[in-house]
Structure formats: C-alpha cells, structure tokens
Amino acid sequence: MRYRSLTVEQLELPLVEPFETSFGVELRRQFLLVSVESSEGLAGWGECVATRDPLYNEESTASAWAFVQENVVPRWRRRPPTSVDRVRELMRPFRGNRMAKSAIEQAALDLEARASRRPLSSWLGGRRRRIEVGVSVGIQSTPTALARRVGAYLEEGYRRIKVKVMPGWDARPLAAVRRAYPAIELWVDANQGYPPTAVTSIRAWAERYEVRQVEQPFPERALAAHAALARHASFRVCLDESVVDADSLEGAIRLRAVQSLNVKAGRVGGPLEGIALARQATRSGAVAWVGGMLESGIGRAHSVALASHPVFSLPGDISASRRYYREEILERPFVLNADGTLDVPTGAGIGVELDRRAHRRAVRRRRTYALAP
Ligand code: OSB
Ligand code: MG
DSSP, X not given: OOEEEEEEEEEXXXXXXXXXXXXXXXXXXXXXXXXXXXXXXXXXXXXXXXXXXXXXXXXXXXXXXXXXXXXIHHHHHHSOOOSHHXXXXXXXXXXXXHHHHHHHHHHHHHHHHHHTTOBHHHXXXXXXXXXXXXXXXXXXXXXXXXXXXXXXXXXXXOSOEEEEOBTTBSHHHHHHHXXXXXXXXXXEXXXXXXXXXXXXXXXXXXXXXXXXXXXXXSOTTOHHHHHHHHTTOSSEEEESTTOSSHHHHHHHHHTTOOSEEEEOHHHHTXXXXXXXXXXXXXXXXXXXXXXXXXXXXXXXHHHHHHHTSTTOOSOBSOOOHHHHBSSOSBSXXXXXXXXXXXXXXXXXXXXXXXXXXHHHHHEEEEEEEEOOO
16 A cells, blocks of 8 residues: 555534533534545545543543644654554554544555455454444433433334443432333443442442443542452443553453453554454453444444454444434434444445535544655
C-alpha cells in the first residue's frame, strides 16, 4: 500500500436524546473521523471515539487531533509505512492515545480491505452475517420513565438491556424494570461510579433483581473490589475502563476480577488489539463482547465488523442508527432486524458509504496532511 494523505475532521452530531451516565450528560457528540488515502485514490475511514471533555478516559477530541498532527504524521513522513502492520508499528512507541491510534488503524484497515475488495469483517476473521445487539439505556428522570424506555426498546427487538446505574440510581429503577419485564436479560453499567465499600449493597440489588452482568462498578484501578464483588456472585463482573492492554487484563484475570470483557477498539488502541484481548479473556474462561461509545455510522460499521468475529459471544452495545442520531452520516443507516440483530455489510471494507450532504453538515473542521510527495 502506498499512502498519499491523511485527513482529520472534527464533527458534531446532536443525539436523539441526552445520554446520562455516572460521569455526565451528553447532548451532542463531538468526535473525529480519520481517513487515509492511497496513491490510487482509494480512501479508508476510522472514527475516534474520544469526547469533547476527557470524562470516560483521559483522551479528548483536542488531544487526539494534536497527537495525530504532532506525533503520528511527522513520524509517518520520516518512515513511510506500507501496510496496516507497519502503521501499527509506527505508532507503537507512543504511549497511551489509544482512541487516536484506533481511529488511524481503523482507517488503514478499511483501506486495506477495500483495496483487496473484501469486507473488513472477513478480513478480520469474522464469520457472522448478522450480529446480535442490545441497547445501553442512560439514566432517566424517574424509575417509571426508565421502565417505559426499556419497554420501547424491547418492542423494537433488542436482545438485552443494559441500564446505567450510579449511587442513588440503582435498586429503585431496577425494581421498576424487573417488575415490568420479569424475564428480560438485564445488565448494568456504573462507569466507575461506586466506592469499593459498596460491594455488599451492589451484590444485594444485583441478586434481588436478577442482574446478569455488572459492568465496571468501581474505579479503574480498584481491581480488588471487582474481585470481591465477583466472589460467589450469581452475576458476571464485566470490566470496561480497567482494561486497556494485555497487562491490565492479565492482572484482572489473576485476581479473578473479570468474567466478562467489554471490548471497545478505541479504549484498547485498535480493533486488532481488541481481538487479541478478547482471545486472552476467553482463554481465561471469561466471555467477550463488543461495547460502544455512541459512535456515528463509521465507528458503528467498524464495531459491526469486529462483532462478526467468533471470539465475541454476547450481544454488543451496537444499536441501530436511529437509537442515537436523527440523521446518520451514512447513505444507508444501520437498521435493527426484527430478531434483534444488525446485518454485517457485505461490501468492500466497512461496507458503508458516507451520505455526502449529511456528512458535510456535521463537519466543523478539516485538515489534510500529505504523507508522500
Ligand atoms: O461505558 O459502555 C460505556 C457510552 C459512552 C461512554 C461509555 C459507555 C457508553 C455506553 C453506550 O454504554 C454504548 C452504546 O454506544 O450504545
Ligand atoms: Mg461501560
């Protein structure tokens, strides 16, 4: 592959409704798209899931843009890579900045697959033609409002429901959901919102309301608290923010702090690392599944390709486009099938195309960096 240029764009898309978690409320999503162009004029696309403010992790749209411009592009020009593997090698010495690295790796993967006229899904080793998906439901104004939201998503066909919880928003809202829907597959995600002293109370409400999975209740470094919660529990403890690489996953496995791994390409530095970590998790007896960051269509298409891989075995946080955005930036939005699945695109690369007008409306800034003369 001969790479000609790399383009970074900052976009802004209003969400259908505010998304509230233990770390804040998002009303509109600010994110970056990265594209890399080959000397033949083909382009591959990736999405950087860092948000405007560094609340989920330490990255932000501004830090990601600066990393690409000040670190990746200069090094790329000094020693031009010729394949996805070389692109990964070129970024490897740089610490952190995983969401920015992931966007670049995604763009290079999409380009590579497009150039070989193959779906990225099969390029990654994916087998599924449809993937099972669930929905992640933000904090609502009242337990009744939450039960109503959950009911609407079940009506649409989602396979499982993940409810965002935090101290003060747990037992009562879960009771309301369980009372209304006694048989659904119910998960919760706290985004590190609880102190390690909350082990006993979390166990009590999770068992009482038959929660199948509790995601990241404690701070990312508090692995011992996650292990304590997992001991003799009737539910899986799932890690998200705690796991960013093989070492952090190994530590969690040793402590028995992880029975389920939420894999987000952005959090771990790219889709290929995501597959490697999912393998590592499954070797330890844990399950792995693909999480989400309220992606636009580009990031969603990458998540769908990733989730088509057989190493993932639970429904992903990969909902239909309309669950997030009124206007998708793709020509064809992702639509939920009646059986709670999304189709894996069959076209080359990520298999989706930007809707040029919707895309243009969402772009706030753009800059192209030449990579070769
Ligand atoms: O913790 O999984 C999370 C969204 C933003 C930041 C963190 C998380 C989430 C979600 C949404 O749960 C998942 C989705 O994209 O549907
Ligand atoms: Mg999470």
